[in-house]
Amino acid sequence: MATASVATHDTAHDHHDHEHHDNFVTKYIFTTDHKMIGKQFLLTGIFWAIIGGLLSILFRLQLGFPEMNLEWLRPLLGGWITETGQLDQTFYLALVTMHGTIMVFFVLTAGLSGTFSNFLIPLQIGARDMASGFMNMLSYWFFFVSSVIMFISLFIKTGPAGGGWVVYPPLSALEQAIPGSGLGMTLWLIAMTFFIASSLLGGINYITTVINLRTKGMSFSRLPLTIWAFFLTAVIGLLSFPVLFAAALLLVFDRSFGTSFYLSDIYIGGEALPNTGGSPVLYQHLFWFLGHPEVYIVLLPALGITSEVIATNSRKPIFGYKAMIISMLGITILSFIVWAHHMFVSGMNPFLGSIFMFLTLIIAIPSAVKVFNYLTTLWRGNLIFTPAMLFSIGLVSFFISGGLTGIFLGNSAIDIQLHDTYFVVAHFHLVMGSASFFGMVAGIYHWFPKMFGRMMDARLGYVHFWLTFVGVYMVFFPMHYIGIAGFPRRYYSWTGFEFSNMYTDLNMFVSVAAIITFAAQFIFLFNFFYSMYRGRKATQNPWRSNTLEWTTPIHPGHGNWPGEIPTVYRWPYDYSKPGAKEDFIPQTVPLSATPESNLPHEQELVKLELEIMKEESEALIANEAKES
Amino acid sequence: MYGFLIAVGVVLLLSIVWMVYRIQTLVSVVKGSDKKVATGSNKVNAFLFLVFLVAIGGLMFWYSIKEFHNYQLPIGSEHGVVTDRLFWVTMAVTGIVFIITHILLFVFPYKYQYKEDRKATFYPENNKLEVIWTAVPAVVLAILVITGWMAWSDITAPAPEKAHVVEIMGYQFAWDIRYPGQDNVLGDHDYRLTSAINPMGIDFTDQNSVDDFPSPVVVIPKGEPVLFKIRARDVLHSVFAPHMRLKMDAVPGMPTRFWFVPTKTTAEMRAELNDPEFVYEIACTEICGRGHNSMRRVIEVVEPEEYQKWLTEQKTFLQMNPALAEGIEVEVKEVAEIQ
Numbered sequence: 029m030a031t032a033s034v035a036t037h038d039t040a041h042d043h044h045d046h047e048h049h050d051n052f053v054t055k056y057i058f059t060t061d062h063k064m065i066g067k068q069f070l071l072t073g074i075f076w077a078i079i080g081g082l083l084s085i086l087f088r089l090q091l092g093f094p095e096m097n098l099e100w101l102r103p104l105l106g107g108w109i110t111e112t113g114q115l116d117q118t119f120y121l122a123l124v125t126m127h128g129t130i131m132v133f134f135v136l137t138a139g140l141s142g143t144f145s146n147f148l149i150p151l152q153i154g155a156r157d158m159a160s161g162f163m164n165m166l167s168y169w170f171f172f173v174s175s176v177i178m179f180i181s182l183f184i185k186t187g188p189a190g191g192g193w194v195v196y197p198p199l200s201a202l203e204q205a206i207p208g209s210g211l212g213m214t215l216w217l218i219a220m221t222f223f224i225a226s227s228l229l230g231g232i233n234y235i236t237t238v239i240n241l242r243t244k245g246m247s248f249s250r251l252p253l254t255i256w257a258f259f260l261t262a263v264i265g266l267l268s269f270p271v272l273f274a275a276a277l278l279l280v281f282d283r284s285f286g287t288s289f290y291l292s293d294i295y296i297g298g299e300a301l302p303n304t305g306g307s308p309v310l311y312q313h314l315f316w317f318l319g320h321p322e323v324y325i326v327l328l329p330a331l332g333i334t335s336e337v338i339a340t341n342s343r344k345p346i347f348g349y350k351a352m353i354i355s356m357l358g359i360t361i362l363s364f365i366v367w368a369h370h371m372f373v374s375g376m377n378p379f380l381g382s383i384f385m386f387l388t389l390i391i392a393i394p395s396a397v398k399v400f401n402y403l404t405t406l407w408r409g410n411l412i413f414t415p416a417m418l419f420s421i422g423l424v425s426f427f428i429s430g431g432l433t434g435i436f437l438g439n440s441a442i443d444i445q446l447h448d449t450y451f452v453v454a455h456f457h458l459v460m461g462s463a464s465f466f467g468m469v470a471g472i473y474h475w476f477p478k479m480f481g482r483m484m485d486a487r488l489g490y491v492h493f494w495l496t497f498v499g500v501y502m503v504f505f506p507m508h509y510i511g512i513a514g515f516p517r518r519y520y521s522w523t524g525f526e527f528s529n530m531y532t533d534l535n536m537f538v539s540v541a542a543i544i545t546f547a548a549q550f551i552f553l554f555n556f557f558y559s560m561y562r563g564r565k566a567t568q569n570p571w572r573s574n575t576l577e578w579t580t581p582i583h584p585g586h587g588n589w590p591g592e593i594p595t596v597y598r599w600p601y602d603y604s605k606p607g608a609k610e611d612f613i614p615q616t617v618p619l620s621a622t623p624e625s626n627l628p629h630e631q632e633l634v635k636l637e638l639e640i641m642k643e644e645s646e647a648l649i650a651n652e653a654k655e656s
Numbered sequence: 657m658y659g660f661l662i663a664v665g666v667v668l669l670l671s672i673v674w675m676v677y678r679i680q681t682l683v684s685v686v687k688g689s690d691k692k693v694a695t696g697s698n699k700v701n702a703f704l705f706l707v708f709l710v711a712i713g714g715l716m717f718w719y720s721i722k723e724f725h726n727y728q729l730p731i732g733s734e735h736g737v738v739t740d741r742l743f744w745v746t747m748a749v750t751g752i753v754f755i756i757t758h759i760l761l762f763v764f765p766y767k768y769q770y771k772e773d774r775k776a777t778f779y780p781e782n783n784k785l786e787v788i789w790t791a792v793p794a795v796v797l798a799i800l801v802i803t804g805w806m807a808w809s810d811i812t813a814p815a816p817e818k819a820h821v822v823e824i825m826g827y828q829f830a831w832d833i834r835y836p837g838q839d840n841v842l843g844d845h846d847y848r849l850t851s852a853i854n855p856m857g858i859d860f861t862d863q864n865s866v867d868d869f870p871s872p873v874v875v876i877p878k879g880e881p882v883l884f885k886i887r888a889r890d891v892l893h894s895v896f897a898p899h900m901r902l903k904m905d906a907v908p909g910m911p912t913r914f915w916f917v918p919t920k921t922t923a924e925m926r927a928e929l930n931d932p933e934f935v936y937e938i939a940c941t942e943i944c945g946r947g948h949n950s951m952r953r954v955i956e957v958v959e960p961e962e963y964q965k966w967l968t969e970q971k972t973f974l975q976m977n978p979a980l981a982e983g984i985e986v987e988v989k990e991v992a993e994i995q
Binding site for chain 1: 677680681685693694695697698700701702704705708712716719720723726727728729736738739740742743746747749750753754757758760761762764765768769770771774775776777778779780781782785786789790793794797798800801804805807808809811812827828847848850857889890891892894896898899901902903904905907908909910912933934935937939940941942943944945946947948949950952
C-alpha cells in the first residue's frame with residue numbers, strides 16, 4: 029500500500045540487522061510482513077466502509093425523503109434513477125443487499141479481524157511474524173480479488189445481487205424473480221468464495237501463530253484479552269465459513285446446473301419449473317450456521333480491543349480476566365447452537381423453535397458478565413479519555429442497548445411480531461454493527477502510533493466520537509419505535525399500508541442523523557491520513573501500556589524486535605499495582621525486579637523465575653563459547 | 657452560478673476549519689499539553705458523558721411516553737394479548753437493566769476521571785461478584801424464557817378441529833385467498849396446474865376443490881379459531897398481520913400454517929379507535945423482489961353470524977369460470993353444475 033509507505037520508509041534503514049532490502053513490490057504489495065498485511069486489510073476495509081456507508085445514505089434518502097427529486101444523482105446512478113427522478117425499486121433492494129454484504133463481510137470481518145489479528149497477534153505474543161507469512165499474503169490477496177469482483181458487481185447493467193444480504197433462495201436462485209439474481213448474484217457468489225478462502229487462510233494462520241509462536245513466558249493465562257478474542261474469532265471462522273461455502277456451492281448448483289437443493293414447486297414467469305423436492309429452509313439452516321457465529325466473528329475482536337483499551341486507560345487491571353476468557357469461550361461454543369433463532373417463523377418445526385429459544389437466551393449470560401466486568405473495570409479507575417477510550421465506552425453502551433433488545437428477539441413468542449421489522453434492524457445495527465465499528469475505530473486510534481509511528485490528533489478524535497456516538501443513537505434508537513409499530517424491513521416505501529402510513533417525520537429525522545453521522549466520518553478520515561504523514565511523532569509507549577507491542581522500536585522492521593524477542597514474566601494487566609512506582613508494569617519486567625509490588629503468590633514465583641533465568645544465562649554463555 | 661458560489665463557500669469554510677485546527681495544534685505544542693498524561697479535554701469529555709446521559713436519556717424517555725399510543729398497535733387476536741404482555745414485561749426487566757447500567761457507565765467516567773494525585777484501585781477479581789452476576793441474569797432469563805416458551809407452545813399447537821380454514825398463497829407481488837367452502841376442506845393443488853385462469857394451481861379433479869371459492873378480502877369470524885394455511889408459488893414471502901401479532905413465512909414447496917382467534921371485529925375496532933378508516937391488513941415481511949412493499953390484503957373480521965351469511969353468498973371458482981372444469985371427469989362436472 030503506497031499510502032503507508034512514507035511513514036515507515038525512513039525506518040527501514042534504521043533496523044535491519046538481519047534484514048535484506050525489500051523492493052517496493054515485496055514491501056508494500058506482495059508483502060509477507062504481518063504489519064503491512066494488517067495495514068493492507070485496514071485500508072481496504074476503510075475503502076469498503078466508505079462505499080457501504082454511501083449506499084446506506086442513498087437508501088436513507090429514499091426512506092427519509094420519498095418525494096425528493098434525485099435527478100442530481102443521475103451522473104452517479106444513471107438508469108437507476110427513474111424518469112420521475114426517483115430511486116429505482118429494484119435498485120433500492122440491491123442497495124440494501126450490498127450495504128449488508130459489504131458491512132458484515134468486507135468491513136467488519138476483513139477490515140476488523142483482518143487488520144487487528146494480523147497486526148497485533150505477533151506483536152502482542154512476541155513473535156517475529158505469522159506462522160506462515162506466505163499464506164497470510166495469500167489471505168489478503170484473495171480478499172483483494174474478492175473485493176474487486178464485488179466492486180465490479182456494483183456497476184453491471186442488471187445491478188448487483190438484490191435478495192438481501194442473506195440471499196435466500198428461491199429469490200437469489202431465479203433470474204426471473206429479480207434482475208439482481210442474474211450476473212450480479214453470480215459475481216456475489218464468486219466474490220464470497222474468494223472471501224471465504226481468504227478468511228480460512230487467515231484464520232488458520234491466527235490459530236497456529238497463537239498456539240505455537242508465543243514467546244517465552246507467554247502462557248495462555250498471560251495472553252492479553254485481545255489475543256484471546258482474535259484466537260476464538262479465528263476458531264469460530266474456521267468452523268463456520270466452510271458451511272457458508274457449502275450453502276453457496278449448493279446454490280451455485282441450483283442456479284446453474286439444474287439441481288433442486290433449495291427449489292421446489294415453483295411457478296414463475298408463466299412457467300412451472302421442473303425442480304421438486306428441494307427446501308428453501310435448508311438454505312436458511314446452512315446460511316445461519318455461519319450467519320450467527322458471524323455475528324460473534326464481528327463482535328469478539330471488538331470486545332477484545334475494548335478490554336485492552338479500557339484497562340490501559342482506566343489504569344486498572346481488567347476486572348475478572350478469567351471470567352472474561354470463560355465468557356468468550358462460552359460465547360464461542362454457544363454461537364454454534366443458536367442459529368435457528370433467525371428462523372422462528374420460517375416454517376420450521378415449532379419444537380425446534382423452543383429449543384433454540386432456550387439456547388439463545390443462555391448466550392445472554394456471558395454477554396451480561398462481560399458488561400458487568402467492563403463497568404467494574406471503570407469503577408475507581410483513573411480514567412484517561414483518549415479517543416480510543418471514548419469509543420470503547422461507546423461500544424459498551426451499544427453492546428448493552430443492542431444486547432437487551434436481543435432478549436426480546438430471542439424469545440420466539442415475542443419474535444413473531446418483531447421478526448423482520450425495524451426492531452431487528454435497530455437491534456443488530458447497535459449490538460453488532462455500531463459496537464463492532466466502534467471497536468474497530470478504537471483499535472485504530474489506539475494502535476495508530478504503532479502502525480505509523482505518529483499520533484492521531486486527539487481533539488479531532490473527540491469531535492469524531494461525540495458526533496458519531498450521538499449520531500448512531502439518533503439513527504438507530506428511533507428504529508425501535510417504528511419496529512414496534514410493525515414497519516417491515518427492506519421496504520422501499522411504507523405508504524401502501526394503513527398501519528405503516530405514519531412516522532414520515534421520524535424517518536426523515538433518522539435520515540438526517542445518518543447523513544450527519546456519515547459526514548462526521550470524514551473528520552476521522554482526514555485525521556487518519558493527515559496524521560499518517562504529518563501527525564505528531566509518537567513515543568515508544570504513548571499510552572503507558574503493558575503489552576509487548578510497545579517494547580518494539582517506534583518503527584518496527586520486519587521481525588518486530590531488532591534483537592532477542594523479549595521474555596514475558598507477568599500478565600498484561602499490572603496497572604496501578606500497590607507499591608509500584610509507576611502505574612504500570614510492562615509484561616517484560618521480571619517479578620524479581622519488582623519485590624515492592626509483588627503479591628504473596630507472586631513472591632513464590634520469583635524463586636522459580638530466578639532459577640530459569642540462571643539456567644538461561646548459563647546456556648547463553650555456553651553457546652557463545654561454542655561460537656567463538 | 658449558485659453552484660460556483662456554494663463551492664467557494666465550502667472551500668472558505670474548509671480553510672477556516674483547517675486554520676483553526678492548525679492553530680490549536682500549535683498552541684497545544686507551545687503549552688506543552690501534548691506531553692501531559694491528561695489535558696483539560698479530559699474534564700470536558702468526562703462532563704459530556706453526564707450531559708449525554710441526561711440529555712439523550714431524557715429524550716428517549718420523553719419520546720417513548722409521548723408516542724406510546726402511536727407505535728403500540730391495537731391488538732386484534734387472543735394470543736396477541738399474551739405476546740404483548742410478554743413484550744412489555746421484558747421491556748420492564750430490560751429497561752431497568754438499561755437504566756442502571758447506563759447510569760453506571762456514564763457516571764463512572766465523570767467520577768473517576770484522571771487526577772494526577774490519585775491512583776486507581778488495583779482490583780483484578782472477585783469471584784463472589786462474578787457468581788452473583790452470572791446467577792442473577794440466569795434466573796431472570798430462565799423466567800422470561802419459560803413464560804415465552806409456554807406462550808409459544810400454545811400459539812404453535814395444532815389448530816382446533818373446528819377452526820375456519822383460509823388458504824393464503826403468496827406470489828410476486830400479491831396474495832391470493834382461497835376458502836374451502838362448505839366442507840371446510842381445501843381441494844388439492846399442484847403447481848404444475850397453474851395457469852392464467854387457475855393462478856392457485858387448484859386440482860379440480862379433487863372432489864374437495866369443487867366448493868372452494870376465492871375472495872379478494874380475508875373475511876373471518878370474531879371469537880372463533882381461524883387457521884391460515886400458507887404457501888407460496890414462486891419465492892419466499894411472509895404473511896404478516898401486524899394487528900393480529902401474526903407472522904409466518906410462505907415457502908414454495910412447503911406449506912406452513914398459523915392459527916389464531918380474532919377478538920374484535922373491524923367495526924368494533926373502528927369504534928374503539930374512533931377511526932372509521934381502520935382496517936386489519938396483511939403485508940409481506942420476507943424480501944421477495946421489486947414489489948415486496950406492495951403485497952397488501954385486507955382482513956375483515958365480522959360477527960360469526962355475518963360470516964356464515966357471507967360464506968353462502970360466495971361463488972366458487974368453477975361457478976365463476978366454468979372453463980376451469982374443462983377436461984374434468986363428468987361426475988365432477990355434474991356436481992359443479994348442481995351447485
